[in-house]
Structure formats: structure tokens, C-alpha cells
Amino acid sequence: MARYNPKETEPKWRNAWAEADVFRAEPPSSGRPKYYALEMFPYPSGRLHMGHVRNYALGDVKARYMKAKGFNVLHPMGWDAFGLPAENAAMERGVDPRAWTYDNIAKMRTELKQLGLSIDWSREFATCDEAYYGQQQAWFLDLWKRGLVYRREGVVNWDPVDQTVLANEQVVDGRGWRSGAVVEKRKLNQWFLRITDYADDLLEGLKTLDRWPDKVRTMQENWIGRSKGLRFSFPFSDPAPAGFEGGLEVYTTRPDTLFGASFAGIAPDHPLAEQIAAADPKAAAFIAECRRGGASEAEIETAEKIGYDTGLTVAHPFDPDWKLPVWIANFILMDYGTGAIFACPAHDQRDLDFARKYGLPVTPVVLPPGEDASSFQVGAEAYVGPGRIFNSRFLDGLDIEAAKAEAISRIEAQGAGKGATVFRLRDWGVARQRGWGCPIPVVHCETCGVVAVPKDQLPVALPLDLDFSKPGNALDRHPTWKTTTCPTCAGPARRETDTLDTFVDSSWYFARFTDPTSPEPINREAADYWMPVDQYVGGVEHAVLHLLYSRFITRALSDAGMLSAKEPFIGLFTQGMVTHETYRRQSGEWLEPGEVEITAEGNSRRAVIVETGEPVMIGDVEKMSKSKKNTVAPEEIFDVYGVDAARLFVLSDSPPERDTQWTTGGVAGAWRFVNRVWDEFDSQPATVAAADIAGDEAAKAVQRAVHRLIKAMTEAIETFRFNSGIARLYEFLNTLKEHKAEGASPALLAARAEALSAFARLISPFTPHLAEECWARVGGSGMVVHAPWPDFDVALTEDAVRILPVQVNGKRRGEISAPAGAEPADVEKLVLDDPEITRRLEGLTIRKVIVVKDRIVNIVAA
RNA sequence: GCCGCCGUAGCUCAGUGGUAGAGCGCAUCCUUGGUAAGGCUGAGGUCGGCAGUUCAAUCCUGCCCGGCGGCACCA
Numbered sequence: 001m002a003r004y005n006p007k008e009t010e011p012k013w014r015n016a017w018a019e020a021d022v023f024r025a026e027p028p029s030s031g032r033p034k035y036y037a038l039e040m041f042p043y044p045s046g047r048l049h050m051g052h053v054r055n056y057a058l059g060d061v062k063a064r065y066m067k068a069k070g071f072n073v074l075h076p077m078g079w080d081a082f083g084l085p086a087e088n089a090a091m092e093r094g095v096d097p098r099a100w101t102y103d104n105i106a107k108m109r110t111e112l113k114q115l116g117l118s119i120d121w122s123r124e125f126a127t128c129d130e131a132y133y134g135q136q137q138a139w140f141l142d143l144w145k146r147g148l149v150y151r152r153e154g155v156v157n158w159d160p161v162d163q164t165v166l167a168n169e170q171v172v173d174g175r176g177w178r179s180g181a182v183v184e185k186r187k188l189n190q191w192f193l194r195i196t197d198y199a200d201d202l203l204e205g206l207k208t209l210d211r212w213p214d215k216v217r218t219m220q221e222n223w224i225g226r227s228k229g230l231r232f233s234f235p236f237s238d239p240a241p242a243g244f245e246g247g248l249e250v251y252t253t254r255p256d257t258l259f260g261a262s263f264a265g266i267a268p269d270h271p272l273a274e275q276i277a278a279a280d281p282k283a284a285a286f287i288a289e290c291r292r293g294g295a296s297e298a299e300i301e302t303a304e305k306i307g308y309d310t311g312l313t314v315a316h317p318f319d320p321d322w323k324l325p326v327w328i329a330n331f332i333l334m335d336y337g338t339g340a341i342f343a344c345p346a347h348d349q350r351d352l353d354f355a356r357k358y359g360l361p362v363t364p365v366v367l368p369p370g371e372d373a374s375s376f377q378v379g380a381e382a383y384v385g386p387g388r389i390f391n392s393r394f395l396d397g398l399d400i401e402a403a404k405a406e407a408i409s410r411i412e413a414q415g416a417g418k419g420a421t422v423f424r425l426r427d428w429g430v431a432r433q434r435g436w437g438c439p440i441p442v443v444h445c446e447t448c449g450v451v452a453v454p455k456d457q458l459p460v461a462l463p464l465d466l467d468f469s470k471p472g473n474a475l476d477r478h479p480t481w482k483t484t485t486c487p488t489c490a491g492p493a494r495r496e497t498d499t500l501d502t503f504v505d506s507s508w509y510f511a512r513f514t515d516p517t518s519p520e521p522i523n524r525e526a527a528d529y530w531m532p533v534d535q536y537v538g539g540v541e542h543a544v545l546h547l548l549y550s551r552f553i554t555r556a557l558s559d560a561g562m563l564s565a566k567e568p569f570i571g572l573f574t575q576g577m578v579t580h581e582t583y584r585r586q587s588g589e590w591l592e593p594g595e596v597e598i599t600a601e602g603n604s605r606r607a608v609i610v611e612t613g614e615p616v617m618i619g620d621v622e623k624m625s626k627s628k629k630n631t632v633a634p635e636e637i638f639d640v641y642g643v644d645a646a647r648l649f650v651l652s653d654s655p656p657e658r659d660t661q662w663t664t665g666g667v668a669g670a671w672r673f674v675n676r677v678w679d680e681f682d683s684q685p686a687t688v689a690a691a692d693i694a695g696d697e698a699a700k701a702v703q704r705a706v707h708r709l710i711k712a713m714t715e716a717i718e719t720f721r722f723n724s725g726i727a728r729l730y731e732f733l734n735t736l737k738e739h740k741a742e743g744a745s746p747a748l749l750a751a752r753a754e755a756l757s758a759f760a761r762l763i764s765p766f767t768p769h770l771a772e773e774c775w776a777r778v779g780g781s782g783m784v785v786h787a788p789w790p791d792f793d794v795a796l797t798e799d800a801v802r803i804l805p806v807q808v809n810g811k812r813r814g815e816i817s818a819p820a821g822a823e824p825a826d827v828e829k830l831v832l833d834d835p836e837i838t839r840r841l842e843g844l845t846i847r848k849v850i851v852v853k854d855r856i857v858n859i860v861a862a
Numbered sequence: 863g864c865c866g867c868c869g870u871a872g873c874u875c876a877g878u879g880g881u882a883g884a885g886c887g888c889a890u891c892c893u894u895g896g897u898a899a900g901g902c903u904g905a906g907g908u909c910g911g912c913a914g915u916u917c918a919a920u921c922c923u924g925c926c927c928g929g930c931g932g933c934a935c936c937a
Contacts, residue, residue: 003896003899214866214867215865215866215867215931215932218865218866218932218933219932219933222865222932222933222934223933225933225936227936227937229937250937251936251937252937253936253937254937265937305935329935330935331935331937332935332937333935333936333937335936336936336937337936337937340937341937342937343937344937348937349863349935350935350937351937353935422936422937423936424936540931540932543932544932649885652875652884652885653874653875653885653886654874654875655875655876657867658867658868658875659930660874660875661873661874663873663874663886665873665874665885665886665887666874666885666886668886669885669886670885672885672900673885675896675900679896721876723875723876724875724876724877726876726884726885727875727876727877727883727884727885728876728884730884730885731883731884734884804880804881805880805881807880807917807918815881847917848917849917850880850917850918852879852880855879855880856880856881856918857880858880858917858918859917860917860918
């Protein structure tokens with residue numbers, strides 16, 4: 001018996017696929033239904049990690065399956081190649097970022113190809129290719145013309161370590177998402193994309209994405225954060241401060257509680273606050289105090305509410321004689337709503353905390369059900385539940401929703417304000433002060449202002465001789481690059497030296513894949529055939545970054561006429577991480593898995609350092625990371641066990657959406673499976689004569705098992721439950737082993753031949769190389785990649801005779817066999833005739849007999 | 863605090879309103895010309911807890927406990 005040798009087999013089949021060019025997507029004219037499978041493209045770090053293996057293996061299962069189902073599959077690959085790691089490498093090691101990046105791409109391409117993915121490599125590109133980012137510049141200018149790009153001075157998030165601006169989405173708990181540094185606020189001239197124009201549409205669109213995880217939809221919903229309310233102005237009671245003659249504009253979602261108003265509040269960086277501070281040193285000191293507070297989550301959480309009474313008062317909108325004091329308060333955010341609020345302490349916890357601290361009035365205006373108006377009081381907790389309005393003049397007696405509507409219409413009738421919808425989502429700041437990115441294609445002219453570079457002068461290419469030896473923007477300090485002439489007046493001009501956020505690069509690459517050499521950014525015909533992506537696979541960490549930006553850009557480009565699709569990804573799957581146990585010395589230093597030897601002692605385990613025998617602490621199971629040294633290099637696994645075993649294990653051990661734990665035992669198990677599968681094919685005669693299997697129980701059992709397997713595998717792949725599918729493959733292999741080829745009857749051999757033919761096709765999405773070898777071994781025609789997915793016969797998935805357990809009062813007391821589909825009445829008769837059962841019923845009176853067809857019988861007796 | 867996911871064998875996980883499963887690990891034995899290997903057999907589970915619905919609950923419902931994730935001074 002020849003042992004399976006992946007080192008020879010796997011490269012052999014990869015070459016065969018490449019030579020036959022089997023994964024090239026056919027043109028739209030092929031007439032076959034399309035299927036666009038895509039995994040989030042990698043950053044070319046230069047090294048493949050297990051997370052990549054899992055991500056691309058998952059996508060590959062679906063792509064190969066759909067190909068077998070007869071679809072015209074597009075499954076491309078590219079590189080998200082701009083960004084900071086290249087600049088850091090340049091700074092640390094003096095290499096050229098371009099050379100470093102393309103070098104890494106070459107290395108990673110080799111490793112990815114080794115995975116045996118069904119990729120159409122003819123479409124490959126990198127976002128740092130001039131041909132790509134030049135097209136990006138072209139559509140950027142189109143969006144500018146359409147008013148979706150604007151430039152303004154604004155307070156931005158500044159990452160002091162990476163020395164660049166960050167988008168709101170890239171600030172996590174007050175820290176830069178990449179550097180982890182505490183983010184500072186700076187005023188800068190910034191480029192923005194008007195994503196807020198699409199806030200409503202992006203929110204509504206989520207409802208149509210029924211093949212997205214609920215979790216991701218919820219996260220986007222929260223992020224967009226739509227709230228409906230009222231925007232209105234408080235008139236100042238005394239002469240209004242300069243510039244506020246129109247009053248103090250506030251936003252509220254609770255206009256129903258207007259009669260519970262206690263004070264008006266403004267953010268410390270509200271223009272009015274700044275104006276007051278200019279004349280009032282105490283106010284200025286207070287504002288400075290507010291700014292000192294950090295932005296980290298812990299600090300926000302514990303920050304006490306503090307306020308400063310400005311001495312100004314405003315009039316209640318429904319009662320000119322009712323004066324409300326104006327406070328500056330640290331809990332009010334300038335960049336939400338209008339940066340000013342009206343406070344109703346009885347029904348808002350923040351307002352209540354504040355009012356209690358500063359002795360401001362607390363008037364309840366919503367009466368909870370069952371409470372009495374004369375006795376209801378608010379203590380330390382604001383009441384935010386449902387109820388009837390009281391203490392509120394013309395709103396009295398209304399429920400909350402009716403009162404909101406009434407208050408809004410009164411305010412609108414007075415001309416004091418308007419119902420308004422407010423979003424948490426802010427416009428997307430896209431400019432980055434970096435040299436290794438897509439240049440923003442504009443020039444600054446002294447006479448003409450900011451001017452777009454004409455399309456025939458695109459791409460605005462990065463110079464080849466950027467100096468990355470110092471931190472900061474290499475493009476800005478280049479000696480000559482930014483000096484140019486104005487395209488409009490031919491006068492002296494300066495190029496924009498900001499580049500685009502790399503999330504811009506990744507928010508349209510999927511559309512470019514449909515025709516990566518198009519002279520336009522997007523070939524509309526190709527995009528309209530292929531888009532949207534049918535199945536997108538990637539990490540959940542992009543739930544609100546990449547996935548939201550891509551949805552926005554797709555809409556914007558669609559509205560600009562470049563493609564029809566509004567949603568980029570109609571199906572989304574977010575896979576879990578690959579984790580591994582961690583190991584440390586007693587002294588606390590992390591150890592690599594390879595340095596540690598683990599021995600089992602009964603059900604517990606003991607770990608020591610291989611070389612010294614020094615005891616090792618086995619730590620938590622955590623995401624593979626270099627810092628904790630709990631990584632396993634894919635290429636080492638490929639070397640020992642082969643690519644198929646690695647793919648199989650990484651797909652088999654957990655549901656794809658959950659984290660999976662890498663273990664050497666697990667991959668060894670997958671490797672044994674590969675070998676046992678090969679044994680079954682290798683022990684089968686290459687050619688088998690047809691035989692009637694009707695009278696052969698073993699043959700029939702194999703036949704039923706394989707039909708059940710086809711059904712289960714089809715469902716498992718359709719529903720992304722690959723691990724369950726693989727569990728079924730293991731079970732089926734046990735069935736095959738029970739009905740060996742050695743000494744088999746002609747009927748069993750024939751049944752095995754048919755089963756093996758199907759089996760080779762069923763394993764092909766998971767272990768494609770092994771599948772080819774097996775397919776060839778049993779004389780399959782052509783390659784298994786070209787073979788259609790096997791069909792199953794429902795009748796053959798069921799047994800002709802069923803063993804029905806028989807319960808008495810819910811406890812199992814025996815079993816009987818009955819023909820499949822036997823009627824309850826007949827089964828009941830069989831049961832009551834059964835001596836074993838009747839013996840169990842002696843002395844009991846049968847009350848009821850429940851027969852569930854083909855499942856079970858329960859006798860209720862007393 | 864709000865929302866979501868998870869809890870089944872020692873470990874990682876399938877599964878179903880009706881007989882509790884796989885891989886790994888563990889134990890016994892066989893093989894020692896598949897050998898830094900292969901095979902047979904086996905032990906091991908109050909299906910997180912309590913209650914309800916049902917003839918029947920690991921599965922449905924409610925409450926509770928434990929773990930993980932997301933959001934959170936957004937008016």
C-alpha cells in the first residue's frame with residue numbers, strides 16, 4: 001500500500017490547475033449564472049499567518065463549491081498595499097517602501113499560491129500600482145465635482161506617534177487604532193468625504209442585507225446612530241450675546257419633556273462658551289479644566305459632571321416669562337447635535353446628576369403607569385420609561401409619542417424650531433500626512449485656489465526618491481515634487497502633499513476586480529455583470545470601518561453612473577480568529593510552542609522546555625500574536641503535514657464564525673484523515689464491473705450513507721457550517737472502513753466505486769489536492785475541479801426499515817422495527833403485539849399511545 | 863447600563879421536541895516490512911442551574927448563574 005505523499009502530490013495538481021488555467025473567470029458572455037466570491041484582500045506584510053489560511057480557505061470552499069454547481073465564478077486576489085508598515089520598515093531599516101512592498105507581495109503570492117486556492121490570478125493588482133491609484137484619483141475628482149468631497153478647517157484626531165490624522169472610526173477608546181497612542185485634538189485643514197449625505201440610505205440599506213450577520217448590521221446601525229427629535233432656539237432674556245441674536249439653538253430627542261426644563265447647557269468648546277471665556281477669566285479657567293480631562297474610556301466613565309453658571313438666562317419657548325440659566329457643562333459634546341441642550345433632570349440621568357450637584361430644580365413631567373401625580377417623585381434615578389405627561393399645561397394627559405408630536409408642531413408653528421433627524425455618524429476625514437499613499441490629485445494656486453489636476457494628467461504619481469528616514473510626511477519634504485504650475489492659469493502652484501486614507505483604497509477594489517485593466521475606474525458592463533459580491537469573507541474587526549466605507553463609496557460611485565450596484569457585498573461572512581495556547585517561563589517570559597514539550601498525565605497536562613526540562617506555565621488560549629509568541633508558521637505545517645491537512649484542520653475544528661484553537665494534535669488528526677481517505681481509494685480496484693446491489697445489505701448501506709452524506713455536505717456548505725460537514729466526512733469514512741474493498745462482494749465494490757466517486761467531489765472544496773489524486777485513482781474523467789457536484793436521491797437517504805424506540809411513560813423500554821412510513825395505527829398494532837413490550841405493560845392500563853411517524857412510540861399507562 | 867453570542871465527554875466542537883455524536887486526549891490489547899507509524903476494543907456525559915409548556919425538553923418559554931463580544935456622557 002503506497003503512503004500518500006503530499007509533497008509530491010500537492011505541487012503536481014497545482015501545476016495542473018495553472019496549466020489548464022481552470023480558475024480564470026469567463027466573460028459575461030458565457031451565459032452562465034455568475035458568482036462573485038471574495039475574501040478581504042491582505043496587507044502584504046511579507047508573511048502568511050494562520051488567520052490568512054483560515055480566511056482564504058473559507059472563501060475557497062464556497063468558490064470551489066459554486067464552481068462545481070455550474071456557476072461562472074470570479075474569485076480574485078490583490079494587495080492592500082499602501083500604509084504605514086512600509087514607511088516604518090523604511091525608517092527602521094532604510095529600505096525603499098515601494099521595493100519593500102513589492103518584495104513582500106512576491107513572497108506572499110508564493111505562499112498564497114501554495115494554499116491551492118481557486119484564484120483567478122490574471123486579475124491581481126496592488127493598490128500601490130499607479131494604474132490603480134490613478135483611477136482612484138479620477139473618481140475622487142468626480143466625487144469632488146459632485147459635492148461629495150470638501151475641504152475645511154476642523155478639529156481632527158491627531159495621532160502623535162504615527163504623526164497623522166485619524167478618522168473617528170479609527171479612534172478606539174481615545175487611542176489610535178494602529179499605534180495605540182492617546183489621540184490629540186488639532187485644528188487642521190482637512191479633506192472630507194460627505195458620508196453623512198448617505199447616512200439615512202446606509203441605514204435603510206442594512207435592512208436589505210439579510211445575508212449579513214445581525215451582529216455587524218447592529219454595529220453599523222449603532223455607528224450611524226440616527227435619532228429623531230427637535231431643533232429649536234431659546235431666545236435670550238437679556239440682550240443676546242453678539243452673534244446669538246437668533247437665540248441659543250439646541251437639539252433634543254425629548255421635546256415631550258420641555259415643561260420639565262431646568263436649565264440650558266452648552267459644551268465647553270461651544271462658540272458661546274468661548275465668547276464668554278474671552279471676557280470672564282473664571283469661565284476660561286473652567287473650560288481649560290474641562291479640556292484637561294482625558295479622552296480614554298476609563299476617564300470618561302469616571303469623569304465627574306462639572307459645570308459653570310454663565311449668568312446668562314434664556315426664555316422657555318412656551319413661556320417667555322420662564323427664565324432658565326445657561327450653564328457650561330463638561331458632559332455636553334460639541335460635535336453632536338448643536339453642542340447645546342435643554343436639560344430635563346427628571347427624565348435624563350446626566351441632567352439629573354448635574355442638577356443634584358448644583359441644586360437645580362427637578363420637575364417630573366412623565367408619570368409612570370400606576371403612580372399618583374400628587375406623590376410621584378424622582379430620587380437619584382431619572383425616570384426614562386413610558387407614561388403619561390403631567391405638570392405640562394397643554395401636553396397633560398398625552399402619552400410620550402403624542403406629546404413629542406404636539407410639542408414639535410407647536411414649536412414649528414411659532415417658528416422657533418423644526419423637527420430634525422440627527423446622526424452620530426460624522427463625515428469621513430480622508431487626508432493623511434503620509435508619503436506612502438495615494439496622492440490627493442489637486443494643486444494649490446495662489447490665484448485660482450484649490451484646483452483639480454486634469455484627468456489627462458493623471459495619475460499624480462508618487463516620486464521614486466522619497467526620504468523616509470525621518471518621521472512625518474515624506475511627500476511634503478521632497479525637494480521638488482510639490483512645485484508645479486496651475487493647470488488653470490499656468491502660474492506657480494504647489495501640489496497637495498496629503499494622501500488618501502488607505503481605507504479609500506480598499507473601498508472600491510472589489511469593483512475594479514471585475515475589469516482590472518479598464519481605462520476607466522470601473523468598466524460598467526463588467527461591474528454590472530459581476531457586482532455585487534455574492535460572498536464576502538473577512539474579519540469582524542472591519543464591521544464599521546472597511547465595510548461601512550465600502551458601502552458608502554459604492555453608493556457614491558453608483559450615483560456617479562459608474563456601476564449599478566448600491567450594495568457592494570450582498571452576502572457577508574465574518575470569521576473568527578485563530579488562537580493558540582500561550583506558554584511562559586516561571587519568570588514570565590513568553591515561549592514559542594516549538595520550545596515547549598507537553599506530556600499528558602491522565603487528564604491533566606504538564607509542560608516543560610524541550611531543551612532544559614524547566615517547567616512551563618500553560619496560559620490562556622489567545623489570538624495568535626507575535627508579542628505572545630503563540631504563533632504557528634503555516635509554511636512549517638505545510639511542510640510536515642501538507643496543505644490539505646492544514647486547510648482541513650483550520651476548517652474542521654470550530655464553526656467558521658467562532659474562534660478556532662490551533663493544536664498540533666488537531667492538525668495531526670487531519671493528517672491521519674487524509675491518509676485514511678487515501679487508503680480507501682488506494683485499496684479500491686481501479687476499475688469495477690457494474691453490479692446489481694439490490695440484494696446486498698452492505699452495498700445498500702454504503703449507498704445510503706453516501707446519499708445522506710451528499711445531502712448533508714450540500715446543506716453544510718450552503719449554510720457555512722463547514723465544521724459540521726467535515727464531521728460528516730469523518731463519520732462517512734468510518735462507514736467505508738466498515739465495508740472494506742478487500743474481500744468485498746461485486747455488489748459492494750460497485751457501491752463503493754460510486755460512493756468514492758462522490759466522495760472525491762465532496763472533499764474537493766476542503767482538500768482539493770487530495771481530491772484530485774483520489775479522483776484520478778478511481779478513474780474519474782478529467783480533473784475533479786471540472787466535475788459537477790454530486791446529486792443525491794432523497795429516497796436513498798432513508799432506510800427502508802426503521803428501528804423505533806418504544807417508551808412507556810417517557811422512558812425507553814424497548815424497540816421495534818417497522819417499515820419506513822408505516823401508519824401510526826399499524827405501528828400501534830405492532831407494538832401491542834410485541835411480547836417484550838406487553839410484558840412491560842403488565843398490570844398497567846394503557847391511557848394513550850403516541851406514534852410519531854418513523855421516529856418513536858410512547859405509551860402512556862397507569 | 864443597553865444589545866448580541868456562547869455554556870453538550872478531560873479538551874475543541876457537531877447534533878436533535880422522541881436511541882447523546884466526531885476529532886483529539888486517555889486506557890487495554892494487536893501489529894513491529896506503512897514504523898518519529900498503523901489497527902482493534904473500551905472507559906468517560908443529571909447536554910450550566912431552577913421553573914414552565916408537552917405524552918415526552920439537552921432542544922421551546924421564563925428567570926438565574928458563568929464566559930465572550932459590541933455600544934455607551936450622542937441630549
